[in-house]
Amino acid sequence: MGRRSDHSRDELRAMALEAAGDIVKEEGIQKLxxxxxASRIGYSAGTLYLIFHNLDDLISALNALxxxxxxxxxxxxxxxxxxxxxxxxxxxxxxxxxxxKEPELFRLAFEHTAGPGSPVxxxxxxxxxAIVEIAVxxxxxxxxxxxxxxxxxxAAVLWSSVHGICHLGLTNKxxxxxxxxxxxVLDRQVEVFLDGIS
Amino acid sequence: MGRRSDHSRDELRAMALEAAGDIVKEEGIQKLxxxxxASRIGYSAGTLYLIFHNLDDLISALNALxxxxxxxxxxxxxxxxxxxxxxxxxxxxxxxxxxxKEPELFRLAFEHTAGPGSPVxxxxxxxxxAIVEIAVxxxxxxxxxxxxxxxxxxAAVLWSSVHGICHLGLTNKxxxxxxxxxxxVLDRQVEVFLDGIS
Numbered sequence: 258m259g260r261r262s263d264h265s266r267d268e269l270r271a272m273a274l275e276a277a278g279d280i281v282k283e284e285g286i287q288k289l290x291x292x293x294x295a296s297r298i299g300y301s302a303g304t305l306y307l308i309f310h311n312l313d314d315l316i317s318a319l320n321a322l323x324x325x326x327x328x329x330x331x332x333x334x335x336x337x338x339x340x341x342x343x344x345x346x347x348x349x350x351x352x353x354x355x356x357x358k359e360p361e362l363f364r365l366a367f368e369h370t371a372g373p374g375s376p377v378x379x380x381x382x383x384x385x386x387a388i389v390e391i392a393v394x395x396x397x398x399x400x401x402x403x404x405x406x407x408x409x410x411x412a413a414v415l416w417s418s419v420h421g422i423c424h425l426g427l428t429n430k431x432x433x434x435x436x437x438x439x440x441x442v443l444d445r446q447v448e449v450f451l452d453g454i455s
Numbered sequence: 456m457g458r459r460s461d462h463s464r465d466e467l468r469a470m471a472l473e474a475a476g477d478i479v480k481e482e483g484i485q486k487l488x489x490x491x492x493a494s495r496i497g498y499s500a501g502t503l504y505l506i507f508h509n510l511d512d513l514i515s516a517l518n519a520l521x522x523x524x525x526x527x528x529x530x531x532x533x534x535x536x537x538x539x540x541x542x543x544x545x546x547x548x549x550x551x552x553x554x555x556k557e558p559e560l561f562r563l564a565f566e567h568t569a570g571p572g573s574p575v576x577x578x579x580x581x582x583x584x585a586i587v588e589i590a591v592x593x594x595x596x597x598x599x600x601x602x603x604x605x606x607x608x609x610a611a612v613l614w615s616s617v618h619g620i621c622h623l624g625l626t627n628k629x630x631x632x633x634x635x636x637x638x639x640v641l642d643r644q645v646e647v648f649l650d651g652i653s
Binding site: 375 | 562567570574584608610622629640649
């Protein structure tokens with residue numbers, strides 16, 4: 258399995274993360290192992306452990322990429338939408354759209370923890386924080402008299418609401434209730450939120 | 456490992472589910488295997504496979520128990536709370552409280568799927584549906600002019616909102632945002648919901 262290293266450390270890291278993402282997308286979270294990643298890139302698992310401390314470390318790096326992609330797309334959508342009410346709708350829909358497009362990567366990014374109570378790794382926390390910050394600022398435009406703390410609390414309300422739809426949707430639980438689609442629940446939820454805060 | 460069967464099929468089933476629950480609570484989801492369950496109850500893994508088709512089947516049975524417990528506690532809280540606005544607050548808090556009390560069992564119940572796109576097993580769907588039904592009826596009391604379909608959609612909005620807080624909270628993501636507690640976000644969320652629908 259092992260081959261002479263033809264690649265730099267950075268190249269190996271990028272190859273491993275791409276292979277890990279492909280395994281999760283094609284075969285599901287359960288099939289992700291150091292061995293499976295190593296086999297895809299033609300190196301030994303031992304080589305992988307020179308780049309990542311362990312499988313958790315590799316998964317965290319992959320999850321940081323997933324959340325960075327989500328952040329970039331939500332940022333683009335937010336920048337393209339001037340009206341703050343419309344912008345709330347647009348970022349909520351982009352979040353849902355993203356979760357559905359790569360369901361297994363999204364689930365891994367939001368379900369994985371290194372163990373009960375372990376903190377979210379720094380890069381993932383930074384990207385997630387940047388997403389919520391877009392909501393905080395947009396809510397600030399909608400409620401010019403509200404202080405930053407109130408806007409942050411409302412952004413957390415919006416984020417967890419939208420995230421709940423994504424998570425129940427991806428685990429096929431939403432359809433238990435009157436065969437509702439995630440889109441229908443999201444549309445209603447965003448309107449309830451906008452009506453509730455105004 | 457194997458021992459002569461001193462227990463009936465029903466007793467074995469109950470023992471296996473209790474052992475599986477203990478493993479998840481004490482050691483985490485990752486440590487749950489047919490071997491670990493069999494070892495705890497002093498039977499062989501082969502005996503387990505006479506009762507459950509496979510590990511997924513055992514996990515589904517365990518998850519059905521978890522969601523049934525949640526349903527029973529939410530039902531009790533709902534029955535004890537006459538005012539419908541108060542009842543919405545009470546059931547939302549009970550859901551959060553339950554998720555925090557046994558975080559690993561709650562995560563397993565809501566994160567586990569037998570594979571991408573596989574439907575929720577019947578018993579879990581029935582218990583989950585019963586929980587949402589309590590919300591549908593309470594919203595119906597709050598909005599006597601709304602038809603059942605609207606109340607169901609609003610119940611799904613409430614459920615996914617509360618669930619999102621639980622899931623982000625249990626994976627330690629809520630604290631990324633201004634060190635908010637799940638309780639603080641839940642309180643604000645329920646008020647936004649009640650204001651938004653009235």
